[in-house]
Amino acid sequence: KAMEQASGRDLGWFFDQWIHGGGHPEFKVSYSWDDDNRRASLSVRQEQEVDAVTHVFRMPVRVAFGMPGGKVDAREVEVGTRGPDDGFTFALAGRPTWVRFDEGNRVLKTLAFDRPEELLLGQLHGDEMTGRVEAALQLGRTATPRSVEALAKLLGEDGSWFVQATAARALGTAQGDAARKALIAGLGHPHSRVRTAVASALGSFAGDEDVAPALLRTLARDRSYTAAAAAAASLGRVGARSAVPALEKALDRPSHRDTIAAGALRGLAALRDPALLGIILAQARPGRAWRVRAEALVSAARMARATGRELREEVRRVAEQNLRDPLYFVRRGAIQSLEVLGDLEAIPALRATIDRDVEGAVRYEARVAIDALSRGSTREREISAVRDDLDELRRANGELREKLAKIEGALKGRGHK
Numbered sequence: 001k002a003m004e005q006a007s008g009r010d011l012g013w014f015f016d017q018w019i020h021g022g023g024h025p026e027f028k029v030s031y032s033w034d035d036d037n038r039r040a041s042l043s044v045r046q047e048q049e050v051d052a053v054t055h056v057f058r059m060p061v062r063v064a065f066g067m068p069g070g071k072v073d074a075r076e077v078e079v080g081t082r083g084p085d086d087g088f089t090f091a092l093a094g095r096p097t098w099v100r101f102d103e104g105n106r107v108l109k110t111l112a113f114d115r116p117e118e119l120l121l122g123q124l125h126g127d128e129m130t131g132r133v134e135a136a137l138q139l140g141r142t143a144t145p146r147s148v149e150a151l152a153k154l155l156g157e158d159g160s161w162f163v164q165a166t167a168a169r170a171l172g173t174a175q176g177d178a179a180r181k182a183l184i185a186g187l188g189h190p191h192s193r194v195r196t197a198v199a200s201a202l203g204s205f206a207g208d209e210d211v212a213p214a215l216l217r218t219l220a221r222d223r224s225y226t227a228a229a230a231a232a233a234s235l236g237r238v239g240a241r242s243a244v245p246a247l248e249k250a251l252d253r254p255s256h257r258d259t260i261a262a263g264a265l266r267g268l269a270a271l272r273d274p275a276l277l278g279i280i281l282a283q284a285r286p287g288r289a290w291r292v293r294a295e296a297l298v299s300a301a302r303m304a305r306a307t308g309r310e311l312r313e314e315v316r317r318v319a320e321q322n323l324r325d326p327l328y329f330v331r332r333g334a335i336q337s338l339e340v341l342g343d344l345e346a347i348p349a350l351r352a353t354i355d356r357d358v359e360g361a362v363r364y365e366a367r368v369a370i371d372a373l374s375r376g377s378t379r380e381r382e383i384s385a386v387r388d389d390l391d392e393l394r395r396a397n398g399e400l401r402e403k404l405a406k407i408e409g410a411l412k413g414r415g416h417k
Contacts, residue, residue: 013058016055017055017057021054021055022053022054023048023049023053023054023055024048024057024108024109024110025046025057025059025079025080025107025108025109025110026046026109026110027044027046027047027101027110027111027112027113028044028047028112028113029042029043029044029101029111029112029113030042030043030114031043031099031113031119033095033096035095037091038092038093038094038095039090039091039092040065040089040090040092040096040099041087041088041089041090042087042090042099042101043085043086044079044085044086044088045085045086046079046080046084046085047084050084056080056083056084057079057080058079058080058081059078059079059080059107060076060077060078061076061102061107062074062075062102062103062104063075063076063088063090063099063100063101063102063103064099064100064103064131065090065092065096065098065099065100066096066097066098066099066100066122066126067092067094067096067097068094068097070126072126073090073092073096074103075090096119096122097119098119098120098122098123098126098127098131098135099123100127100131100134101113103128103131104128104130105130105131111134114138115138117139117144117146117147120135120138120139120147121135121146121147121150123135124136124139124150129160129162129163132154132158132160132163132166133163133166136154136163136166136169136170137166137169137170137173139151139170139174140169140170140171140172140173141170141173142174143173143174143175143179145178148171148174148176148178148179148182149178151167151171151174151179151182152167152171152178152179152182154167155167155168155171155182155183155186155189155194155198156185156186156189161191161194162193164189164194165193165194165196165197166197168183168194168197168198168201169200169201171183171201172200172201172203172204172205173204175204175205180202180205180208183198183202184210184211184214186198187199187202187217187218187222192226192227193226195218195222196226196227196229196230197230199215199227199230199231199234200233202214202215202234202238203233203234203235203236203237203238204237205238206237206238207238207239208238211234211238211240212235212238212240212243215231215234215238215240215243216231216235216240216243216246218231219231219232219235219243219246219250220246225255225259225260226259228250228253228255228259228260228263229255229259229260231263232247232250232260232263232264232266232267233264233266233267233270234267235247235267236266236268236269236270236271237267237270239271240271241271241273243267244268244276247264247267248264248268248279250263250264251264251265251279251292257291258289258292258295261283261289261291261292262291262292262295265283265292265296268299268303269300269302269303270302270303272303274303274307274311276303277300277303277304277315280299280303281296281300281314281315282296283295283296284296284297284300284322286325290329290330290333291329293322293325293327293330293333294329294330294332294333294334294336295333297319297330297333297334297336297337298333298337298340300315300318300319301315301319301336301337301338301340301341302340303315304341305340305341305342312341312343313343315337315341316338316341316343316345316346319334319337319338319341319346320334320338320346320349322334322337323335323349323352323353328359328362331359331362332361332362332365335350335353335362335365335366335369336365336369338369339368339369339372339373343373344373344374346369346373347370347373347374350366351366351370353366354367
């Protein structure tokens with residue numbers, strides 16, 4: 001009411017959809033250009049599931065066009081007033097060099113907006129920061145030689161470290177020799193947050209022999225704790241088993257908030273070698289810093305879930321023991337570990353924690369973990385049923401192939417072709 005009085009506008013619709021309602025708009029946008037009439041057209045559709053809680057969202061949205069010479073032509077449109085589908089036409093002085101829906105990224109949303117590579121490259125150089133981030137992520141998915149070249153240039157030259165870090169992430173998505181070379185070169189970037197993003201992106205190059213030595217150098221020499229930790233985690237993701245001694249050494253390397261030790265634990269877990277489980281769980285014992293102990297429990301759960309049932313039982317046992325630890329954050333780490341593990345047999349121990357623990361946050365997280373385990377069990381049963389159906393189809397297909405082979409053999413024996 002105070003806002004309506006101050007603005008002189010009816011704002012009930014805003015509070016209905018954002019406060020009393022739920023969800024968020026899920027936009028799918030398409031663009032076309034009419035060269036004869038010099039008109040740009042946008043088709044905007046809201047694809048979120050509409051029900052009693054989530055509605056079609058009404059809101060003003062700024063649409064921006066980059067024009068030759070670096071000018072920007074921005075317009076405001078109202079979406080959602082006529083339903084989930086909207087169409088807009090804009091008369092422009094000439095063909096735009098880039099197109100942006102929701103200039104400045106002001107609206108809480110998801111957005112699917114496929115554009116030609118030429119427009120994305122124009123946005124990468126001409127838009128403001130959030131627009132450059134949007135274009136970089138989409139160019140990483142297209143992964144053409146031209147887009148990789150543009151992202152590599154952005155990584156080294158953009159004026160915002162955040163955009164440069166996004167370029168690193170996009171290069172990790174793009175993959176390929178050119179992307180790998182650009183990222184390895186990016187490990188020498190002057191900004192530590194960019195180096196951290198680069199080291200993390202290199203973790204997506206699984207099995208690449210040129211990546212592991214570069215990451216080992218970063219782990220050993222980088223003065224940034226976060227960059228070294230990202231390199232440690234990525235060494236595991238690329239499958240660098242030769243890096244185990246370096247990762248073990250990093251477990252004892254001092255760093256603020258034990259960042260490097262936590263990264264080394266994630267790296268060891270990502271190698272998925274059952275022989276390393278004892279090393280990881282040893283870091284969960286009393287005497288280690290609580291952050292290391294909590295990360296060790298969660299990392300052990302990630303490894304066990306990815307490798308086999310026999311490891312799950314050992315990790316569950318250790319995590320359940322730590323549910324009684326005097327340190328608050330270790331108990332929370334134990335709960336997270338059991339949730340990641342996905343073992344329904346942990347539910348009784350979590351219920352006992354709810355009855356026993358004096359910390360409200362711990363009791364709450366135990367309830368959340370039980371709910372997640374229960375939902376995960378239902379999903380696993382559904383996946384198992386699909387697998388059974390697939391096996392049955394494969395068996396029936398095999399029987400049909402055998403019958404057809406017999407029929408073909410019989411026909412050939414009678415002289416039929």
